Amino acid sequence: MNQNFWKNKTVIITGTSSGIGEAILKELSEIDCNVFALDRTPRKIQNTKAKVYSFSCDISSDSDIEKVTKEILSKSETVDVLFNNAGITIHGRFDETKIDVFRKSFGINFFGTINLTLQLIEAIKKAKGAIITTSTVSGLYGVPGRSVYSSSKSALHAVFESLRIELSEFGVRSIIFCPPYTKTNLRTSGLTASGEKLNEAQYQGKILTPEEVAKAMLNAVEDKNARLVTMDKSGFFVKVLRLFAPAFLEKVMFKKLYKDFHH
Numbered sequence: 266m267n268q269n270f271w272k273n274k275t276v277i278i279t280g281t282s283s284g285i286g287e288a289i290l291k292e293l294s295e296i297d298c299n300v301f302a303l304d305r306t307p308r309k310i311q312n313t314k315a316k317v318y319s320f321s322c323d324i325s326s327d328s329d330i331e332k333v334t335k336e337i338l339s340k341s342e343t344v345d346v347l348f349n350n351a352g353i354t355i356h357g358r359f360d361e362t363k364i365d366v367f368r369k370s371f372g373i374n375f376f377g378t379i380n381l382t383l384q385l386i387e388a389i390k391k392a393k394g395a396i397i398t399t400s401t402v403s404g405l406y407g408v409p410g411r412s413v414y415s416s417s418k419s420a421l422h423a424v425f426e427s428l429r430i431e432l433s434e435f436g437v438r439s440i441i442f443c444p445p446y447t448k449t450n451l452r453t454s455g456l457t458a459s460g461e462k463l464n465e466a467q468y469q470g471k472i473l474t475p476e477e478v479a480k481a482m483l484n485a486v487e488d489k490n491a492r493l494v495t496m497d498k499s500g501f502f503v504k505v506l507r508l509f510a511p512a513f514l515e516k517v518m519f520k521k522l523y524k525d526f527h528h
């Protein structure tokens with residue numbers, strides 16, 4: 266991480282109460298910059314080199330977003346980096362999924378993210394800023410047992426690609442970051458296909474720490490050429506196979522993830 270890059274920057278991070286967002290906030294707390302942390306429950310964040318403002322914002326609430334963006338923009342006319350990080354996961358078979366679960370999940374992962382970005386876009390343009398959106402390897406292809414999660418994240422790819430092309434003339438950058446399995450609260454706080462709290466155990470295979478992911482995300486923002494970023498073989502594998510061998514990719518996913526969608 267190049268500390269000089271972040272010095273005096275105005276940064277917004279959603280979902281800093283745990284996991285990847287918390288780790289990004291921790292890294293930036295050590296630097297002389299302004300950070301706006303948006304969470305459902307605001308907290309007192311003390312003893313940081315950065316000036317950290319903590320705001321209450323349920324990302325799926327239009328009124329919360331309107332209120333919080335007004336407050337942010339009254340403190341800073343420009344936004345250098347927006348981390349669209351808050352999100353939930355949803356596990357379950359498509360044929361068992363309630364439509365309300367699609368609606369609720371899109372309300373958080375998709376509409377919340379888009380709405381916040383829209384409200385801040387002029388401030389980002391003024392700063393020639395960067396937007397980094399936490400997607401997932403499951404956003405690169407529809408994954409079995411993840412139709413809601415995959416679709417709510419991959420829909421973001423299209424928006425943030427369009428935006429990247431349109432706003433390149435203003436110097437705005439858009440990075441879509443797809444972390445692999447990471448050890449966070451995501452599987453506890455997520456939803457089942459019927460809308461219950463997920464409460465699932467951590468993934469048992471290779472898993473990254475939120476700190477490793479946060480560092481890679483900060484590096485991605487510093488990299489002027491970063492677009493669609495994956496971190497390991499799983500992401501690379503899906504990125505390549507979806508284009509050149511989709512039938513093989515689907516067979517692998519069926520076999521590897523069978524227990525995730527067939528119970």
Ligand SMILES: NC(=O)c1ccc[n+]([C@@H]2O[C@H](COP(=O)([O-])OP(=O)(O)OC[C@H]3O[C@@H](n4cnc5c(N)ncnc54)[C@H](OP(=O)(O)O)[C@@H]3O)[C@@H](O)[C@H]2O)c1
Binds near residue numbers: 283306350
């Ligand atoms: N963990 C993984 O394996 C993994 C892999 C790929 C991508 N991701 C993505 O990484 C991002 C961060 O997740 P995480 O893994 O760090 O999980 P996490 O520990 O559960 O963190 C998720 C964060 O999002 C916030 N959030 C959820 N719903 C919200 C809402 N309606 N309004 C505002 N904030 C809300 C949570 O806040 P509350 O405390 O209020 O719930 C929490 O701070 C997510 O977008 C996730 O899809 C995670």
